[in-house]
Amino acid sequence: MRIDDSSIRVNRHTCIACGICVDRCIMDNLRLSVAPCRQVCPVGMNCQGYIRLIAMDKEVQALDQLLSFGPFLGVIAATCNAPCENVCVRKKRDGAVHIFELERYMAKKYSDKLNTVEIPQVLSGKSVVIVGTGISGLACGFRAIQSGHSVTLYSRSFDENEKTDVIKDIITALENAGAAFLKHTDLKDDLADLKKYDAVILSQLKDKLLIASDYFEITSDTEIDSPSHLLRDNIFCSDTGSSKKGSVYEIAESFETIESVNRFFNNEPFDWGRGFYTQDGAVKAYKTDPRVGSEEQRIAIEDLPDGFDKETAKKQASRCFGCGRAFEKNQTCWYCLPCELECPQGALDVAIPYLVK
């Protein structure tokens, strides 16, 4: 894959690989070369983006990159086994960038903002009911609220004491954003109630089997369609029973499920154009620039009992090579400039193609 700067010049120091220019290009010229950390991230988090922003002393903008994960950033930061660090290009040289620790730093420092779930100005007018209040159910609830739906969550065995602080915070955040929790409610008693909702989401495989299998017409063999997560009619299941276990995978599946629910409400097909950034649009090839990334050494986490502070976070973030970036793929530039105008970092410069200039 040819990644160069002959016509579209991208400043490797400031580009945060957000992909806005790729979306704005009216000639479909640009593509995003995705850093290895993002390629392996189950939720497709733009690690490079927020890390480079921390390095540039722009923590507020770094937070913007993470707001779409809301309170779940804390869950991911607490539980993920950080496959990103394993593939970090810097790993071979002098140790991977502290991606995971930086995420924890952000999640801790900005927990107030992250725990505020933003409701869109225009609501969808649709209602979603979610069965189950585990991580998966809560993640569905969070994304559904972000999408402008009214959300109800059912829980059969809801024990406050069993929940961790992080989960309690999430429940409070969702309640503050208008989600209704029906705790200690056994669905078997009021299945008819489910018909009131525009979409039903079963958040756990065991729910699928335990709760009124007759009603949902499912058996232990029932497979859940990918990527739609649709069981039948307006019933979705966010748990595909994949072998990959762990909160971060559950969150990823939940976000995908709500994407499907949104498409369902908009009468859009489940697969059309889906995953452009995770498949065709995101180019796996990447090229690093040795000039990006400071000479700072990796420090041992054991030496940081309280995690990063602002200064150490900035120092360690500046080690990131910034592997991903937008680039010209199709050589169709008409030098009309919206990409440059819309780049939030002013990182992109349109140079006129050599043949014309």
Next chain:
Amino acid sequence: MNIRRMETDILIIGGGSAGCMSAIRAKELSSETKVCIWEKGDFKYSGSIARGMDALNIVCIPNLTDPDLYLEAVQAGCKGVVDAKPSYVMAERSYQLLKKLEKWGVKFILDKNGNYRTLQYHVKGRFQTAMDEPDLKLILAKKVLEQDVTIINRVMGIGLLKDGDQISGAIGMNTRTGELIVSRAKSVILCAGGQARFNLPNSGYLYGTFDYPGNSGDGFIMGLDAGVKLTGMEYCSRVNLIKDASMPLLAITVTRGGRVMDCFENVIMEGAVNRVDEMNKAVEEGRGPLRISLKHLPEETIEEIEHILFSCERPVQERFFKNRHIDFRTHDIELWPTEVQLCGGHGMSGIRVDENAWTGVPGLYAAGDVACVPKQHLSGAFVFGEIAAESVVEFLKEAQDVCVDENEILSISKQRDSRAEILDKNIDIREFEYKVRRIIGDYLPSPKNEYKLLRWLDWSKVFKKELENEVKVEDGHDLARLYEVEHIIRCADCSAVAALARKESRWGDAHYRSDYPKTDDDNWLKHVLVHNGEQYENLDTTTARILNMDDKEVVHEN
């Protein structure tokens, strides 16, 4: 492969100037009507006016000009080949349009006395009204988004569907993934632009075109297959514009006092863009290259020109001139003929429409560069965008329900799969486009003759075979591009057969036949219409009378 299905009342193909205006107008008239726009790029900036504009090209300001004067001007500019009513209606509604845009926040320039600043671009009359609006497309896009309009980005139209005689929807392709989309629709407004990628621009860079290169004649070909008639396809005009950049500046510079000069220092135009034919003649006679000189203008005027050139329509000009170390205070701007464009907006090529934007096919309307209202420019795109919406809303009151033709969809889907297959294919899509456009440049622009035009038709057969069997596409983007090149080839066919039919010369170098070098008003003061048929490459031509204001005859019979 799954095909996305959708339904709407009005499907607008193309979300540029005309498409936006159609959507807004349709919603103004009937908020309940479902409107959907398919946009090939990204809606926010898409279309020929990706950013802004420096003028509304045709406005009849009361007490200054009027539609009758405009009609005279456009008839002179088209050497008589123009139906009167559409141009007249456009001029008649142009002032109302200006007022509407002004209300939306579009900035027009006023002079000291509070009058609109007007410039002379036509042979007669100061119709061009200066604008200073770098964000024109953003304003339009915002207006559309305020309405309940479905916008689907990255979709190019590849075919219209019919139920009997009536339009029943369209089939499109995702330009990134190559997936197909089918919309059932009782009416379609084609706003897909003209054909900007005809022959190669003189830079040799495929996309270094004057017009937005996403316009690859999709609308012409979709319309043709649905039964419309194309007019003016033989009008292969080339304007003298900035050498290598092919970007506009004539109106902006000359109307503000710039001089167009030949290489012997003769001034061809100054103050008004009224002798474009003389410019072409100077180049033909070897007095080129021409250049624009601004050196004599006061600093204030030069700064104004720079401000407009560097902010509105193609702001990239600033870095182009900087790269070449051209300062208007000390250097002239060299001009060179651009590539040919087939375009109903600044040329004369496109779907023949009547004053109601109707194409003659029930349920199918066209506006903007895809429709031939000669030299209508941006004013025409806006006015006919509105007119098309008005006609459609009227049409929908009586329209029957329609079905889509599943067999047609299946055959298009099969063809798509076979074109996406890469086994045993070796021609690179980029090289393929380069060669197609190089050969178009060899045979189709003037001077034309029967031998050359027939040579193109021979090449066209070869290219079509290669397109189906040998051109390799790696991804969805390339596949969509293959469809674009198909449309380029088929537009060239239309241009060739129209040029073969018009056995005379007209419009200077836009249609000069060395085997019929004289203008022949007795036989050829009429339209040459291209439509589906048997004569060449599934095309045929007929001629049609030019219609005047008081004509009883209509463009299309009901």
